[in-house]
Amino acid sequence: MKTSSDFKGIFLSKKSLISLLLLILLIGAVIFFFSRKNNEGKNVEESPTVLIEEVKPADVYIYGDFVGRVKGQQFVEVRARVEGYLQKMLFSEGTFVKKGQTLFVIDPTVYKARLNKVRAQLNKAKAQAQKASRDLARIRPLHAQNAASQLDLDNAEAAYETAMADVAVCQADLTQAEITLGYTQVKAPISGYISQRGVDLGTFVGPSATSLLATVVNSDSVHVEFSMTALDYLNSKNRNVTLGQRAKDRDWDPYVTVTLADGSIYPFKGVVDFADPQVDPKTGTFQVRAELPNPDRNLLPGEITKVKLLMDVRENAIQIPQKAITVEKGGAYVYVIGKGNRVEKRFVETGPEVDNNIIVERGLVAGEKIIVEGIHKLQHGTIVKISSSNKQ
Numbered sequence: 390m391k392t393s394s395d396f397k398g399i400f401l402s403k404k405s406l407i408s409l410l411l412l413i414l415l416i417g418a419v420i421f422f423f424s425r426k427n428n429e430g431k432n433v434e435e436s437p438t439v440l441i442e443e444v445k446p447a448d449v450y451i452y453g454d455f456v457g458r459v460k461g462q463q464f465v466e467v468r469a470r471v472e473g474y475l476q477k478m479l480f481s482e483g484t485f486v487k488k489g490q491t492l493f494v495i496d497p498t499v500y501k502a503r504l505n506k507v508r509a510q511l512n513k514a515k516a517q518a519q520k521a522s523r524d525l526a527r528i529r530p531l532h533a534q535n536a537a538s539q540l541d542l543d544n545a546e547a548a549y550e551t552a553m554a555d556v557a558v559c560q561a562d563l564t565q566a567e568i569t570l571g572y573t574q575v576k577a578p579i580s581g582y583i584s585q586r587g588v589d590l591g592t593f594v595g596p597s598a599t600s601l602l603a604t605v606v607n608s609d610s611v612h613v614e615f616s617m618t619a620l621d622y623l624n625s626k627n628r629n630v631t632l633g634q635r636a637k638d639r640d641w642d643p644y645v646t647v648t649l650a651d652g653s654i655y656p657f658k659g660v661v662d663f664a665d666p667q668v669d670p671k672t673g674t675f676q677v678r679a680e681l682p683n684p685d686r687n688l689l690p691g692e693i694t695k696v697k698l699l700m701d702v703r704e705n706a707i708q709i710p711q712k713a714i715t716v717e718k719g720g721a722y723v724y725v726i727g728k729g730n731r732v733e734k735r736f737v738e739t740g741p742e743v744d745n746n747i748i749v750e751r752g753l754v755a756g757e758k759i760i761v762e763g764i765h766k767l768q769h770g771t772i773v774k775i776s777s778s779n780k781q
Contacts, residue, residue: 438774439763441726442713446705446755449748451741457615457647457696459688462680463607465579470572471495472595475588475602482585486577486605493575493586493602495594500573504566511559518552525549581607582686606690611683613647613659615696616674625700632664632677645679648695649687657682661698701741707749713761714739714747723753724760724767726775732760734769 469475477494480486528545531537577583584604588594594602617632625632625643632643643661646654659681668675677698681688688694714721714737725733737752753759760767767773 436772436774437763437766438776439724439760439767440776441758442710442761444707444709444753444755444757444759446707449703449706449708449743450699451701451703451743453617453621453698453700455615455617455696455698457613457645457694459647459690459692459694460612460614461581461606461608461690462610462612463579463581463605464690465581465605465607466601467492467575467578467583467603467605468596468600469493469495469575469594469598469602470596470600471500471569472593472597473497473499473573475590475592475594478586478590480583482583482603484583486580486583488577488580490577491574492577492583495573495575497570497573500566500570504563504570507559507562507566511556511563514552514555514559518549518556521545521549521552575602577605579605579607581605581609608683608686608688608690610680611688611690612678612680613645613688613694613696614676614678615698616672617664617677618674619668621700622668622675632661644699645681646697647681647688648697650692650694655681655687703740703748706740707753707755708743708746709749709753709759710761711742711745711747713759713764715764724764725753726758726760726773730773730775732767732769732771732773734767 473495475493476496478492479494480490480492486492525545525548528537528542532539532542582605584606586603587601588599592599594600622632644658645661646658649655659679661677661679663676663678665676679696679698709723713723715723720736721739722734722736725735727733735752738750740748740750742748760773763773
């Protein structure tokens with residue numbers, strides 16, 4: 390039989406048990422509160438921070454880069470047209486010469502003698518022609534009076550005509566001799582800068598010997614030639630650009646800029662004025678040419694230079710950074726900021742690359758905001774935190 394002390398122990402045990410249970414519940418509540426709070430903070434921390442950029446349309450200029458060679462607009466060889474010993478040089482090498490300026494003198498002695506001989510032959514022919522003319526003038530009235538036969542008249546007329554023909558031949562020989570003598574003074578065919586002489590004084594020159602004496606280059610304007618591939622040609626046609634022809638349906642033409650040897654950009658632009666109508670089967674390329682002004686002779690003929698060709702102008706195009714686009718098997722997509730900073734994964738159609746940007750043909754409209762940094766943490770529907778420095 391249980392005593393009162395036994396009941397008291399049992400009562401105390403139950404009371405201790407209740408206290409223990411209350412303590413356990415209290416501890417559990419505290420743990421739950423702090424774990425929930427920590428989870429809430431953790432959820433906040435897990436919202437990725439991204440940088441965004443607003444989509445804005447603008448005119449985009451699309452260029453192609455090529456390697457070109459500078460050529461003088463006029464490059465003329467100065468050659469000896471008659472044979473003889475080179476007697477004089479009347480210019481300073483590398484200087485500017487004017488068209489018609491005497492550059493070299495070939496020994497003219499032989500050609501002067503030939504000219505004098507032809508001139509004497511002409512005088513002799515003229516004298517014979519005058520005698521034949523007087524003889525004919527005497528025969529005609531005698532023939533009219535039957536004092537001279539028809540044969541005499543015919544002979545007089547034939548002699549006169551022969552004499553006049555000899556005069557014409559001698560006159561032509563004289564003209565030729567004068568021209569040949571003139572060739573002993575070698576003149577500049579164009580205005581421009583002359584190279585160093587190709588032969589020394591005293592050298593025997595002429596068509597059958599050394600004929601190239603120097604070259605004259607007119608470089609007030611120059612041509613820049615470069616090669617393009619058949620693919621470049623097709624791309625230009627797709628953009629409604631016909632190289633070498635001016636277009637009436639647009640307000641721009643394909644122009645080039647070149648880079649100087651020091652890396653600076655040449656201040657003058659050139660318009661493409663010629664494109665070869667056929668492709669070289671050996672190289673798969675065709676030649677394109679542009680003309681540029683060269684008033685200060687900063688571009689030297691023969692120089693290799695970098696050429697940048699304007700191939701297209703996209704008006705009001707949407708252009709975004711390359712880093713904003715992700716490419717996978719299904720296509721290219723970007724992340725667009727929606728309501729509540731919720732991310733939308735949107736596939737787009739891309740166009741040409743320009744510097745570090747890509748033109749978007751379809752999929753984006755002006756005013757939308759895209760994510761440009763932090764995309765590796767995202768998926769469709771993610772809520773993001775936008776960096777305050779990039780809020781638009």
